[in-house]
Amino acid sequence: MSKHRLVKKTSGFVIALLLLSMLVPVLASAAMYFNGTFTSGGTVSGQVYFDGEVGDAVYAKNGDDVTLSVYGKNGEFISVVTVTYASYSDGKSYYTVPGTVINSVYDAVYFGYDDGAVSSVTSNVYRQSAPPTGCTYCGGGGGGGGGSSSGSTITAFNGSVSESELKNALASYTEVTIKVSGDTLSIPVAGLLNAKEGAILNIVTDHGAYILPLAAFDFKALATSVESDVEDLKLNIGIHKLTGADADAVAAAVTAAGAKSLADAVDFTIGVEGKDGKKADISNFDRYVKRKLPLTEEAKKTATVALYNADTKTLSFVPSLVSSTEAEFWRNGNSIYTVIELNKSFNDIQSHWGQADIELLASKLIVDGVTDTTFEPNRNITRAEFAALVVRSLGLNLVNGTSTFSDVGSDSWYTGVVNAAAKAGLIEGYEDGTFRPNAAISREELAAMIVRSFEYAGGESSVTASTQNDILSKWADANKIVWGQLEVAKAIQAGLMDGMTDSTLETYGQATRAQTAAMLKRFLVKVNFTNP
Template identity: 40%
Template structure:
């Protein structure tokens, strides 16, 4: 912990119960913004009170109780800054775990929150020393206690293999595992379906262990990944990490390959990135030797750039510096910037090395493949519910994946019409569903739908897609073909499809 304290400097947000020294004992749920100074092992910052809390004060100071893990106790005074309910406090020296709280009785510490050394922008509870052992095994009771303190818990491991007791894991909401270099994975516990796993392996939950691996790829496998980056005109700028989650019951194992929702993973870049616009988070397929796009954001802090990759499945992930892509027939085209950016991120492809054909219509199958790539979804299954989608077609697995994600539907006659041109309203509807799948609530009231479409005189022709097109308009995904027409029943072309995908990725924060 001392090493972490000396090496990290970051702002974190912690919560504390605080009380005015001029009033009877009254607890406030205030917010403390604290910044850690590694040179002095102190935090300084300010306390923010709501208008209601500030109005209840009788004076211009508040007192914060400071409880240290070694049992010592002190107080610090925060003084009103003169504006917006903000009270500033002087430096507080912190130890391994420092609790900021309501100074009632120093012998009783309840409902308090922990300030700890931040790790790559993180903060919150550090586990007690006995939560995880050097070999990666996690203590059941200690993990339960950790979840009792915070349902979204974090543990730090020196081992790249962590063994979690399922009957303790089920007590929490999420668990983030962080390695010493910042590599991490955040597991949404409900998505693991632990009770179903135990049943499928024929054991009780108490006999089930979840093995989480965050292993750097080395040797010949690592060389192949570097060569694959070179082959696409790029450069690998982060280690490749093989993330695995496996249910273990005695000598039986079952890999958890998909989660049904996005799972976040972080990987440190080899060097600080001054410009991340050309960086692409990717999945590496060891069978085909190819990369595919993964929704990724980047943040630089404490002289380290971290990539956060979001995807619904496990695999090998890394980051590459992509090759800039251009198409001769896009010069001066309104969609040029969006199309070429998506091409460099391995989301769209040209019809040849030099052509994109922006005005060519796009089929329903082609757009299904495009949105699945943009979402970084694990493509699985080839069985389709549509009678006109044969399992041996190139698009069968992609359509099955899109259906399972709730992105596309077929027609009442049981067909999908994969080779039919997709209309603008169908395209907008799929992108709206993709926004929802990404976790953003874009529900509109009837009044909001009408307001979003008020400028389009042809809005009445949208039919079943009216609500979804309204969302696409309100979210800035669709601008209308003209100022007064949305042209929902017109066929969409490749430029329009790519532009909507680019806007979608920015809208949900999948590129940054």
């Protein structure tokens, strides 16, 4: 079974982003630099150093402390801070910045020095982002691949960055941010080839961000696709805000869904270009890749990122976490995305035990009603219907064409979802080669598919033979589990499955639509694919 893991956030992974030095009048030829962090909690720490002849003559060797001014990135004075002399080497004087807490309203600051003879400032130091609370599995970006380095920022000019800038930044840092003023960026692949293991590029524009793990790219294969050498390859990235008729089409789809829009519609694209100008699109990755969208309006609990399908003119769920100002989302493909808010309910779930879960998933475009006003929470669900739900929950692309199952035709409504679920290793057929799409799914089968989906999304549930027996021994009817003892034990341990009573699991029973919604919601929340 193929399992795709999200790149995990590294706890405490710090990001200190440096911009180009600000142009200010200088009274003498000395430069001041900062190397350190500005944490999400507001603490700035690290070192500043002076470089140049004046620095050699004035600041160094005497061991005196130096008083610096701290400014917001807009030039507003914040406070003064005393930095302690640390060392002198090769014309550079190093000073230690204490753990200084900066007012939380600032997202970037810089240090300034002026003694009447010398005046200099550092580049802007950007505050790192705080990870979502309890975000165990939300990878594909954000915190990097386990490195302990601080981040570095490169500012793109005219939609491109230089090979040398990339090499220098990636030689020292695991995560490098590239600030883009427009909506396209061209990256020379030669600047990426010697990056540290787990390196990530954080491409930031006004319309959104793309957090790209370099391990997601097979540059040799991409070079072959455009008949080029790897060293001559360019990575072309687009984060385009839709306008005109394209934006109107997305707005119409939002209205048709009964939702309202909380963000601009943005098209995320990636492609490669060879030396002779030949190009190829990169439409899919072998892992989840993280992106971000800024919100135009504050979001509520039911908000979600939605993918817009230009062919069907419809919206679908995208695994995402939405804060009051920003949406983070994960997919292994490229498309047009926006953020919507919908409040959906049904007449026949009022006061039902599964009402909250059903309403949440319906509002996020994961589950549908049988009609606009009814959900039929106690009706059994088929194997094909549940395959469609897990494919939708994971944001997977449909896989049309011939199925590996003898009873799944190429023109059935469920062909694309069954093929996609099988390709991802989420479902299995029977020994006779059938899938039995219209058969009611049992709670045992439901547990197995939920656990596989949980693991596909990066969830971990380690159950040994001993712990499996301990878990199942608590249930009087565990001996009626036919084949999925391990999967059921994992589902219980991970908190994905409950018993029907305090002492029975009833894995032999048929799963209802309400039970399915409850298990889907637990799984999505545990892997941080939706807000609780």
